[in-house]
Amino acid sequence: MTVKTPVPAAPVKSRGIEAARARTALWLLLPTLIAIALVAGYPLYRTIYFSLFEANLTSPDQRTFIGLGNFWFTTEDGVALGFLQDPKWWGAVKNTLLFTVVSVFLETVFGMIIALVVNSAFRGRGFLRTAMLVPWAIPTVVSAQMWAYLYNDSFGLIGRGLLGGQAVLANTDSAIWALIAVDVWKTTSFMALLILAGLQSLPSDMYEAADMDGASKWTQFWRLTLPLLRPALLVALVFRSLDALRVFDVMSVMLGNVNAASTSMTGYARQALIDNQLLGLGSAVSVAVFVIIMVIVVMYVTAFRVKFD
Amino acid sequence: MNLKNTNPTLYYLQRAGFYLLVLVIGVYLLAPFFWAVLTSLRSPGDLFLTPLEFIGARTTFSNYADVFANPNFQRGLIYSLIVAVGSVAISLLLGAFSAYALGRFRFSGKSIVMYVILAVSVFPQIAVLSGLYTLINNLGLYNNPLGLILSYLIFTIPFTVWVLTSFVRDIPGELEEAALVDGASPLQTLFLVLFPVMMPALVTTGLLAFINAWNEYLFALTFTSTNRTVPVVIANYSGATQFDQPWGQIMAASIVVTVPLIILVLVFQRNIVSGLTAGAVKG
Numbered sequence: 001m002t003v004k005t006p007v008p009a010a011p012v013k014s015r016g017i018e019a020a021r022a023r024t025a026l027w028l029l030l031p032t033l034i035a036i037a038l039v040a041g042y043p044l045y046r047t048i049y050f051s052l053f054e055a056n057l058t059s060p061d062q063r064t065f066i067g068l069g070n071f072w073f074t075t076e077d078g079v080a081l082g083f084l085q086d087p088k089w090w091g092a093v094k095n096t097l098l099f100t101v102v103s104v105f106l107e108t109v110f111g112m113i114i115a116l117v118v119n120s121a122f123r124g125r126g127f128l129r130t131a132m133l134v135p136w137a138i139p140t141v142v143s144a145q146m147w148a149y150l151y152n153d154s155f156g157l158i159g160r161g162l163l164g165g166q167a168v169l170a171n172t173d174s175a176i177w178a179l180i181a182v183d184v185w186k187t188t189s190f191m192a193l194l195i196l197a198g199l200q201s202l203p204s205d206m207y208e209a210a211d212m213d214g215a216s217k218w219t220q221f222w223r224l225t226l227p228l229l230r231p232a233l234l235v236a237l238v239f240r241s242l243d244a245l246r247v248f249d250v251m252s253v254m255l256g257n258v259n260a261a262s263t264s265m266t267g268y269a270r271q272a273l274i275d276n277q278l279l280g281l282g283s284a285v286s287v288a289v290f291v292i293i294m295v296i297v298v299m300y301v302t303a304f305r306v307k308f309d
Numbered sequence: 310m311n312l313k314n315t316n317p318t319l320y321y322l323q324r325a326g327f328y329l330l331v332l333v334i335g336v337y338l339l340a341p342f343f344w345a346v347l348t349s350l351r352s353p354g355d356l357f358l359t360p361l362e363f364i365g366a367r368t369t370f371s372n373y374a375d376v377f378a379n380p381n382f383q384r385g386l387i388y389s390l391i392v393a394v395g396s397v398a399i400s401l402l403l404g405a406f407s408a409y410a411l412g413r414f415r416f417s418g419k420s421i422v423m424y425v426i427l428a429v430s431v432f433p434q435i436a437v438l439s440g441l442y443t444l445i446n447n448l449g450l451y452n453n454p455l456g457l458i459l460s461y462l463i464f465t466i467p468f469t470v471w472v473l474t475s476f477v478r479d480i481p482g483e484l485e486e487a488a489l490v491d492g493a494s495p496l497q498t499l500f501l502v503l504f505p506v507m508m509p510a511l512v513t514t515g516l517l518a519f520i521n522a523w524n525e526y527l528f529a530l531t532f533t534s535t536n537r538t539v540p541v542v543i544a545n546y547s548g549a550t551q552f553d554q555p556w557g558q559i560m561a562a563s564i565v566v567t568v569p570l571i572i573l574v575l576v577f578q579r580n581i582v583s584g585l586t587a588g589a590v591k592g
Contacts, residue, residue: 022417024495025411028495031403031407032426032466036463036467046443057439057442114334117330128331130575131338133578135341137520137573138570139540139566141540141544142566145560145563146342157360161360193582196582252530252544253526265435269438290435
């Protein structure tokens with residue numbers, strides 16, 4: 001049985017142009033869409049797929065379907081195999097959240113201070129603006145090595161000098177604070193740059209009016225600057241939080257991959273996947289990291305009604 | 310201004326406090342980098358000196374000589390360059406096409422495409438790590454710079470599309486309309502009319518994407534074994550003869566990969582801030 005589709009009437013000329021434009025746009029977008037499907041869509045689908053299997057990284061074809069067993073599974077002997085039953089995973093989650101909240105908070109405060117300083121007129125402002133770009137331009141791995149050296153207990157300026165030879169990175173509880181300090185140093189500049197750009201878009205006549213009304217600088221900051229800066233600040237916060245939640249480099253370089261697994265969610269996932277070759281379990285952890293981050297994005301966007309465009 | 314006349318003491322105290330703050334910020338931002346540069350210029354034996362003696366110790370370029378003589382580092386530099394340039398070139402080309410479509414054309418589903426691209430840019434890389442690993446293995450690209458070029462597209466493409474789109478939107482439409490009236494095809498319009506206007510945007514976006522690709526660590530560590538990029542080489546740097554960490558050489562290697570970036574960033578200072586804000590802050 002065949003159904004005849006009605007022949008469409010000849011389109012009006014202007015609609016024809018519109019349709020042609022839309023077709024051109026599609027052709028222009030096609031390479032990008034294919035590339036994104038290849039490097040993001042398909043791998044994400046594969047990760048989710050593998051998370052439901054027990055499989056080894058070296059032989060992905062020999063896999064057995066175990067449903068959500070990678071997430072939660074207790075054998076008959078009472079051995080807990082799901083990663084959600086692993087205290088080390090929850091330690092990594094806790095450390096990552098602590099890292100994110102504290103470092104993003106400090107970056108915002110320091111970034112705001114630096115941006116306000118650089119936004120006011122003084123001798124040497126150009127130099128400070130240039131200096132601001134330095135930590136931002138340094139590769140994360142390089143800054144991690146620089147700080148690992150500063151923290152070194154026999155050679156480091158901080159480790160040997162300030163801390164009197166304490167190996168601050170050897171202990172996970174103190175290491176997380178040392179790592180926060182590194183991240184704050186590295187990315188405060190980025191925050192300051194974004195805040196500075198926001199500050200420069202604020203109308204100056206408003207401040208003149210506020211001065212006339214006798215509002216103190218402090219009042220002006222809380223009543224004018226901060227509310228007006230809110231949109232720029234929120235987007236910067238979202239981007240920084242996302243970066244901090246998926247952190248890996250700093251931990252991996254400064255603590256080594258074994259200890260990175262207990263300080264960052266990504267480190268835990270990578271250890272399961274690559275070091276332990278557990279394709280299924282590693283994929284399941286990756287899915288969990290993905291879900292956690294997406295939930296946080298959605299929470300941010302809905303709570304603050306962040307607009308991206 | 311008034312304070313200077315009414316209460317000069319308070320005024321100068323405030324000024325002094327302000328410059329103290331400036332000094333603290335400057336030292337905070339630059340001291341770790343300064344110390345790394347200094348260490349790269351000291352011989353390994355001087356590492357034991359006290360900070361003041363260390364500053365005054367003899368300057369030597371032996372660490373740099375050692376670093377450049379290190380075959381792993383040489384290969385790392387070459388591979389980093391290949392991978393970063395490759396992924397940026399592909400992203401800029403695809404990004405320019407897409408930005409033209411998204412910034413200039415009206416069609417249904419446009420906002421969906423924009424949101425998909427934005428969503429990809431917030432992807433945690435770990436979410437695709439196992440999928441990409443098996444894909445790269447199946448394509449036979451493990452330990453091959455092509456595998457890294459392919460995988461870096463996941464963050465360079467969304468970034469270039471997003472930033473270039475906001476630039477394209479700001480280009481006045483008359484230019485393109487004139488070209489269309491003259492009978493230019495969309496591709497001709499893009500390459501002959503828009504590309505020259507977009508040049509500063511392409512340079513800025515390309516530079517920022519290059520920095521991201523140059524710095525990438527997780528994929529580079531996972532998808533290569535011997536053909537390492539420079540960040541992985543630096544993270545696992547070990548000297549030829551020493552038992553301990555060769556800090557002088559590590560710092561020298563760090564400076565070598567950082568200084569070109571810092572110079573580029575300083576040269577393109579203004580563009581970078583506008584590029585960052587176009588990419589991140591909107592609204």
